[in-house]
Amino acid sequence: MAHWDGIEAFVEVVRLGTFAAAARQLQVSNSHISRQVAQLEQELGLPLLYRTTRQIHLTDAGERYYARCRELLDGFREAETALQSLQERPHGVLRLSCATTFGERFLAPLVNDFLRLHPQLEMRLHLTNRQVDVIDEGYDVVIRMGTLQDSSLIARRLCERREFVVASPDYFQGVSQPHSIAELVHHRCLIGSRDVWRFDIDGLHREVRVQGPWQANSGPALLDAALKGLGLAQLPDYYVMPYLANGNLTAVLTRFQCRDAGVWAVMPRHRQHAAKVRQFVDYLVEHLPARLEQACSSTVE
Incomplete structure (x- = not known):
């Protein structure tokens, strides 16, 4: 493809926000990236970017071209990774993100167990309660909970996850239990990250x-x-089940409980076939349900 080098340079400049960042990503000089983008614009006969002193912005033509070129580049990378042998050992750096408490309690131990099996692999685990951008922030796998929104990302269900609306018997001594969603306005709701x-x-x-x-x-x-x-x-089941069992918490509004909630591994399409991603997600599918089940069935004083 005549424009290929320029297309790759252009997509990385837009994705990363600067010519310098794109040059680092592609391991070339800043001037090389600048020449590639300028040559692409000349060949197309249209400006794709305009620069201010601090930022780079897309022209109208650039926005349309970027959307299609990014799909093309992702498709090319997906085709490359799809050809990897199913028996290939995972290697390189695996970049993961997960909610903080769930990551500390459940994901990190499994990450460490997986690393013991594959010491040649490097891990970058980022725990945050912010919903990260899987593609723009460069993650291979992101763990998400609940009902997923529609997107172009690949999602694989790792295990079930139910959420309960709960309160202690002491709380219900002063107020009646809600029987409809509308009654929540009359209650003290304890709010988490959202x-x-x-x-x-x-x-x-x-x-x-x-x-x-x-x-x-x-x-x-x-x-x-x-x-x-x-x-x-x-709160999710692995927090509350032991306390529901011993009577320290009471669940309400159970008939409105989400039926399609779960724990998911979300990944870009062009990375799903990479050995490090595929084998790690397979490992979570095999081992994560037992960890959560143990947490749900454990007893508390």
């Missing part, structure tokens, strides 16, 4: 915005607040 709770209402997934006097981006902190009678909380 101020929306997920439900199935009339067969459809809904996100319901809740309000309350307490918020923290920590699952353990949210659980502790619920146990101490501060209000209602929506």
Whole structure:
């Protein structure tokens, strides 16, 4: 393809935001990247980028061209990785992201076990409660929970995950239990990383915005607040099942519980066939359910 080098340079400049970052990614000089993009614009007869002193912006033609070229480049990389042998040993750097508490408690031990089996592999594990951009931030695999939004990414279900709206018996001494979603406005809702709770209402997934006097981006902190009678909380099964079993928490609104929630490995299309990605996700499918089941069935004092 006559424009191939220029297309790759152009896509990386837009994706990474600067000529310097694109040059580092492609392991060439800044001037080489600049020449490739300029030559591409000359051959096309249209400007694709315009520069200010601080930023690079796409022209209208550049926006359309970038969308198609990025699909083309991703498809080419996907074709390359698809040809790798199924028996290939995972190698290189595997970049992962996951929610903080879930990652610390469940993912990190499995990551470490997988590394013991494949010491030639390097890991970059980033734990954050922010929803990262899988492609733009360069991740191979991102672990997500709940009901997924439609996207062009590849998703593989790792295991089941149910969410419960719970409160302690002490909390319900002062208020009646809610029997409908509308009644949540009359309750003290304890809020985690997001101020929306997920439900199935009339067969459809809904996100319901809740309000309350307490918020923290920590699952353990949210659980502790619920146990101490501060209000209602929506928490996943591996947090609450032992406390539901011993009576320290009571579940409400169970008929609205989401039926399609789960734990998912999300990955770019062009990376799904890479040995390091495929074998790691297979390992999670095999071992993660048992870890979560153990957490759900463990006893507490």
